[in-house]
Amino acid sequence: MTTLENDDLRVTIRPKGAELTSIFHKSSGIEHLWQADPTVWGWHAPNLFPVVGGCLNNQLLIDGKTYPIERHGFTRQSTFETTESTQTHAIFSLRSSEATREHFPYEFEFQIIYEIEGPKLTVTYRVVNEDEQTIYFSVGAHPAFAVPFKAGEAYEEYFIEFEEAEPLETHMLSSGGYFTGETKAVPTVDGNRLPLTKHLFDADALVFKNLASRRVTIQSEKHDHSLSVEYSAFPYLGIWAKPGASFVCIEPWLGCADSEGEPKPIQEKEAIQQLAVGKVFDAAFTITIR
Incomplete structure (x- = not known):
């Protein structure tokens, strides 16, 4: 387990999946990550x-x-190597291998870089093309934030505030998790507040493909403590929780599930990323606690 720590945050990451296991805010005593x-x-x-x-x-x-x-x-099932670690910064690496080539035939290095500064955690995804051809991939995050923040509070006292007041339209998923081509309006309060309820995700994740907002914030009606996710490099955003559970996932994506129909070659998949020989891809998002 790797620990990053400063005056505001204590963050832990495990080698399996290079996955965050804790985001602890010191002054409030709040563990913000679902356990x-x-x-x-x-x-x-x-x-x-x-x-x-x-x-x-x-x-x-x-x-x-x-x-x-x-x-x-x-990668969430893979063991990463810790290649660099300081008090506030760590780099985890997964390189292509015989095991990865059974599922993804390219030569690559996938790095996940964590860095804390004040109350902000930055997560950077870095892909290095070590192949002799262009490689194609998707990448995304799936952090689950504990809601409510404090004991004695109710899930329904919380909402997600979007940076911009805008109509929300989710892209519908089939029971198998594939896009159906249908969309549905998502009701908001004051144009930018999405109230959290235990049944909001009964039909699976809310998936937004055309948001103007580049930041969303989890907030309470009862106090000012909040957690924001900023995702300027990620055009798609998923929001999900297991129905009835005490968390909500804020998921910046560069890629998405397939649509129902016939499979497409990887280079034709929706929102696929491509990386030329010898090039490096970076995309970062931030989590800030106030």
Whole structure:
């Protein structure tokens, strides 16, 4: 386990999946990360690579061949190497191997970089193309934040505030987790507040593909303590909780699940990223507690 610490935060990350396991805010004494109750949802904050969401038939189609791939990819189950660690900064690395090539035939290094400064945690995804051809991938985050923040509070006292007042339209998912092509309006309060309820996610995640907002904030009606996620590099945003659970996931994505129909080659998948030979890809998001 790796620990980062300053006057405001104590953050822990485990080697499996290079996954955050704690974001503790010192002055308030609040643990902001869901503690992975296995009877409800046994993850804290999985990192998603080389796919986001589900692929049709649980397969990737690359250069005419199919490769088995699980929902959200294999890195959340992979053990990362810690290549750098200071009091406030750590780098975790996963390199291509015989095991990864069974699912994703490219040569790569996938780094996850964590850094704290004051009450802000920055998470950077870095992909290095070590292949002799262009590689294609998706990447995303899935952190689950504990709600309510304090004992004695109710989940329904909380809301998500979007940076911009804008109409919210979610892209509907089938029971298998694939996009159906349908959309649905999501009601808000004052144009930018999404009230949290235990039934908000009964039909699966809310998936937004065209937001103007580049920041969302989890807030309470009863006090000013808040947690913001800023995701300027990520065009898609998922918001999800297991119905009835005491958390909400704020999920910046560069990629998304497949749509129902016929599988497409990886380079034709929606929101797929491509990286030329020898190039490096970076995308970061931040979590700030106030």
